[in-house]
Amino acid sequence: MLSEIIVDVGIEETRVALLEDNELVELYIERPYPQRLVGNIYRGKVKSVLPGMQAAFVDIGYEKNAFLYVGDAIPQREYSEEDDEEYEVSREHNIDEILKPGQEITVQVIKEPIGTKGPRVTTNITLPGRNLVLMPKADYIGVSRRIESDAERSKLKAMAEEVKPKGMGLIVRTASEGKTAGDFKNDINFLTKLWDTIHQKERSGPVPRCLHRDFNLIHRSVRDLFSWNIDKFIINNRKEYEKVLDLVDMISPSLKTRVEYYNKDYDIFEYYNIESKITRALARKVWLKCGGYLVIDQTEALTVIDVNTGKYIGGNNLEDTVLKTNVDAAKEIAKQLRLRDIGGIIIIDFIDMHEHEHQKMVLDTLKRELKKDRTKTIVVGMTGLGLIEMTRKKVRQELSSVMKVDCSCCDGTGKVLAPEVIARKAEKELISYLGKTASKTVAVEVHPFVGSVLTREGGQIIPELEKAFDKKIVVKPTNNIKYEEIKIHEIDIDTLVC
Structure with a gap:
């Protein structure tokens, strides 16, 4: 199977597409606003503790307080598959025994804010590397369940035990399959230095504040997606291409030959027929x-x-x-x-x-x-x-x-009123307007779909109103009006004749 990562770098948007046999299987989009939060580590302050929900709300400096569930506030007791942590919650723990309002804590975002909900956070910090995930506040070793060979799992676990920092935990990632002890040592050196830096920042400064931001989308793609299973990593920005080469040189030098710079004039996503696949995905x-x-x-x-x-x-x-x-x-x-x-x-x-x-x-x-x-x-x-x-x-x-954003016409329902319904609404508004105006001629501006109902052959709305009020009604269908909008105004008879 041919697997490729295609990176489209724009001025204010970066898109990363994962192709398998020329089929789009994953798409990631990153923009400056709103900023991605997952993976970021914050020093926050507990704003409220809710025993009835077994949760707390934590101010991390975001517009909405972060949600901290009791299971994410106690140490993780056992390994669960990488990137899919689900914590065993001890029934002996209550959230008000662990946290108090005003308490300062260090948390990591594990779920982005979605809709009206703020971000979800945990106190179980994880720092992902190329092959290993460092857990500074745990003390065990886990191996990704995606590595199915028992012999390989045992080998990797033994290698992890040799490099595991005292008092910390490790998860062996799927990408580590077939790697050497040297690869693990490189990861550990980088991750322990990173944690030392974060830990130093933890000790002083205003609260809330950000202690660490995760990699941007391009660098995360290199770290988390770009492995021996990927045949090509193609990017259309020279500056970012050079940065990718430097990062790959640090974490997996043998993959450098698979990184390509796309310098054609033709749009990169159009060239790989990705745009049409995105349309289909929506x-x-x-x-x-x-x-x-x-x-x-x-x-x-x-x-x-x-x-x-x-x-x-x-x-x-x-x-x-x-x-x-x-x-x-x-x-x-x-x-x-x-x-x-x-x-x-x-x-x-x-x-x-x-x-x-x-x-x-x-x-x-x-x-x-x-x-x-x-x-x-x-x-x-x-x-x-x-x-x-x-x-x-x-x-x-x-x-x-x-x-996508919600449609301004249907408010996100996917449905709009039938033109006959809007025509009936126009009829009522005309009755109200005609009863107040002294003008002998009025115009009603509506969307063409509604206009076709008001003026259709055999239709009685306009003739009946003209007869009842002894006034002339001019229907003006126009595309320069919202579908459900109705505008009624007086009209000069001389203008009408012209």
Whole structure:
């Protein structure tokens, strides 16, 4: 499989695309505003403690106070898969026994602010390196569950034990597979120096304040994505290209030959046909190769995905047609969740299957494809109604939230009033206006769709109002007006004649 990282550096936006066999599978976007918070470390002050929620709110200098759950305020007791920390909460702990209002604490952001919610933070600090994650406030070693070979896991754990700083913890990352003890030592030297710097800043200064900011998007892509599995790292900015070379030289010199500078006049995302793939990633309907399609609807609480046969009519057997569509859908759904960065509760309505074996095949396909996703997913199973329930960890804003804003016409509902409804509203406003004006001629400006209702052949609204009020009404359809807007004003009869 050919894997490439394509970096598009703009004046106020950087985009990083991960391609697998020329298919867009992940897309990351970073802008100066709002600034990314995940990974940043702050010295904050506890503003309030809520025993009923087993949580506290912490002022870290952001516009909204950060949320600290009790499970994130006590030491992590056991290892959970890298980048997918879920802490075991001891029932013996209450949040008001751990924290008090006004207390100063050091926290790290683990989830971006989303919607009306502020960022989520933890006191369990993690500093990711190329091969290892340093946990200054833990004391154990974990190995990524994505490394499946028992022999490799044992070897890596033994290497980690040799370099583990006393009183600190380590997680061996997936990228460390096949690495040497020397690679681990380089990581440890860098990470311990970084923690010493942060720890020094912790001791004095105003509160709240930022102690450490994580790498920018380009450097994180080098650290977290650029490995031996990636064939090319292509970037369109000379200055950033030089910085990438310097960083790769420090953390993985053997990969330098895979870094390329893109110097063509043609837009880099257009050249690699990424823009059209982004448009597809934002569409509500996604077509499958077999001719079926998905409909993806997102709400604040959950995402619903509906599977349809569409144009696919299959062969002679209905069950085989349904199975083929559902298997293709399972593969596409896993890809779309990863690409769109959809998090939270996800409900999938596959086409009804009567054979248990077919249900299992579709479920197994979905689980297998989800293993390619670096973000933690849990497939709960199939409900009595035949719906698949699953969850995907929500860390940052979904792609649609980053690239789209609510429609000013429909307020984000995806629906607008029918033109007949607006025409009825125009009728009421005309009645009110005509009863007050002395002018014999008035104009009503509306959107062309509404205008077509008011002036259609056989329509009675305008003739009836003209007859009732003995006035002339001129309908002016115009595109220079919002869809639901109505403007009524007097008009000079001489102007009308001209």
